[in-house]
Amino acid sequence: MLPIYTDSPNPLDETSQTKNGFLALVSRLVFDDKLPIRFMYKTVPEHLNDTGWRMFTGYEDEAFLANEQLNLIPVTLEKLCALDPSLTDLVTYNAGTVWERTPESEGWERVYDFQIPVPTTEVAITNDVEDFIRSRERS
Template structure:
């Protein structure tokens, strides 16, 4: 298998060659309720078998809005989103780590390279205290 060298960009085939799993994307509630267009999307590593990894936003989400993912990001079949906005059809073929945006004045989508995709946070309580560890185990 040929792997790209650091000097050469990936080919379109390499950028879309990941195994495709899942069928759901998480989409901003603003798109559904306020009928705003998708203007920013990225693909993260899927969190479960039904998840494609795609996260789609209008660009009007506040940090407070984004903190409450359970309420404000709605799982929707990717196929349905692409029917609503056919310009997404080609973009959603790309691999995890891909980010796209379209500004209101732009003709189409532009690839983004300087956005850091957020990673899910997992709270873990680590201890080296044997007694505290035993208490934690008893409590669970």
């Protein structure tokens, strides 16, 4: 039997990835300043406990976001959904999903024009043995 294709997306296609992990990285402002989560996206998880979800208030600036180790804290999805039940259905979506809710909005809206950040690692490649040795001595 041939598959049937429709123009409308199947919700199962957007929530059917293998689910691993139980932690999201959440802006410290959610807990320190008691601000609601208003923007979130799911990236590819970085480790087995990571769901890939990153959640923000919308008040974070570039300097704040640059210091992830200090300003993004791991929190269980269970705790987040208990604090804000509107997250419960959204956290079932696959990597690549982005959501936001504005202060004047009643609920969450899907975002399609946000470029999810990709972690980068700087790598220097050389075929010069002496250059390689010098670079190792500097580090």
